[in-house]
Amino acid sequence: MNTKILVVDDNVEFRxxxxxxxxxxxxxxxxxETAKECLQIMREGFRGLILMDVHMPDKDGWDIIRMLVxxxxxxxxxxxxxxxxxxxxxxxxxxxxxxxNYITKPxxxxxxxxxxxxxxSYLPGPPAA
Amino acid sequence: xxxxxxxxxxxxxxxxxxxxxxxxxxxxxxxxVVQHMPQYINASFISTLGKYAxxxxxxxxxxxxxxxxxxxxxxxxxxxxxxxxxxxxxxxDPEVNYVRPxxxxxxxxxxxxxxxxxxxxxxxTGMGVDGAAGLRHLKGLGGITFAQDQASSAVFGMPAAxxxxxxxxxxxxxxxxxxxxxxxxxx
Numbered sequence: 473m474n475t476k477i478l479v480v481d482d483n484v485e486f487r488x489x490x491x492x493x494x495x496x497x498x499x500x501x502x503x504x505e506t507a508k509e510c511l512q513i514m515r516e517g518f519r520g521l522i523l524m525d526v527h528m529p530d531k532d533g534w535d536i537i538r539m540l541v542x543x544x545x546x547x548x549x550x551x552x553x554x555x556x557x558x559x560x561x562x563x564x565x566x567x568x569x570x571x572x573n574y575i576t577k578p579x580x581x582x583x584x585x586x587x588x589x590x591x592x593s594y595l596p597g598p599p600a601a
Numbered sequence: 602x603x604x605x606x607x608x609x610x611x612x613x614x615x616x617x618x619x620x621x622x623x624x625x626x627x628x629x630x631x632x633x634v635v636q637h638m639p640q641y642i643n644a645s646f647i648s649t650l651g652k653y654a655x656x657x658x659x660x661x662x663x664x665x666x667x668x669x670x671x672x673x674x675x676x677x678x679x680x681x682x683x684x685x686x687x688x689x690x691x692x693x694d695p696e697v698n699y700v701r702p703x704x705x706x707x708x709x710x711x712x713x714x715x716x717x718x719x720x721x722x723x724x725x726t727g728m729g730v731d732g733a734a735g736l737r738h739l740k741g742l743g744g745i746t747f748a749q750d751q752a753s754s755a756v757f758g759m760p761a762a763x764x765x766x767x768x769x770x771x772x773x774x775x776x777x778x779x780x781x782x783x784x785x786x787x788x
Binding site for chain 2: 546547548550553559560564565566567568569570571572573574575587590591593594595596
């Protein structure tokens with residue numbers, strides 16, 4: 473399996489830990505530290521599973537998802553929130569369709585891997601030629 | 602007359618639904634699933650659920666018949682209702698609870714066919730409050746209502762809203778919900 477997952481989180485230690493964990497599943501992490509970096513990676517064509525933190529320095533995760541929708545970059549992606557917030561709050565309203573799952577930190581590594589595998593199983597395949 | 606099980610889910614639903622369906626035997630009922638999801642995963646959603654379910658899983662279409670031992674999934678982008686002839690109707694009316702399809706719209710379209718018809722409503726994990734008003738409607742028809750418990754919910758918003766409204770007969774985890782549905786409706 474040659475799978476890449478975009479991890480949007482401003483905490484480098486956390487991104488490194490997630491990358492290490494996912495490497496055991498042969499999954500490569502594409503890191504993004506800010507909303508700006510995330511949008512750049514998406515504009516360059518990344519499509520797949522996105523793990524999205526909520527609290528980041530420039531924009532929060534909910535704002536980033538709205539920007540992806542507005543820029544028509546959401547198509548073909550699945551988003552799992554990966555956050556310390558135990559509940560989404562009202563900023564997630566209207567984004568239900570796009571937020572596939574919600575993982576809270578800290579997490580159980582085994583459950584996390586199962587959740588990632590589950591999400592990857594729903595990713596749409598490449599468009600027919 | 603077909604017994605009905607209406608299941609509403611949002612964030613976290615695609616992880617829970619396979620777990621629930623893997624434990625469900627064929628039911629003497631038509632199951633209608635409303636999952637908030639983007640249109641581009643409708644096909645993979647049907648395909649993934651089909652690997653776990655003991656009943657065929659198909660995308661609901663305009664005028665699809667409600668057939669027993671069958672799982673229909675509401676397509677993204679349209680509300681999915683049941684008409685007086687017990688057929689699916691798809692409409693592009695405005696979003697309800699920020700979503701379309703809305704669980705509330707589907708559940709509130711249900712009319713009891715006969716006194717003996719069994720109707721069950723299930724609200725699973727998800728952001729927001731969609732499904733609570735729908736469960737209230739089903740309960741008013743004499744239906745049996747379930748809300749997923751907090752411990753097993755990725756997001757407790759939707760089940761919590763139903764519980765707060767006092768319209769959930771049972772608050773259970775997915776294996777327990779499967780067990781109760783099987784007890785009520787196993788073929």
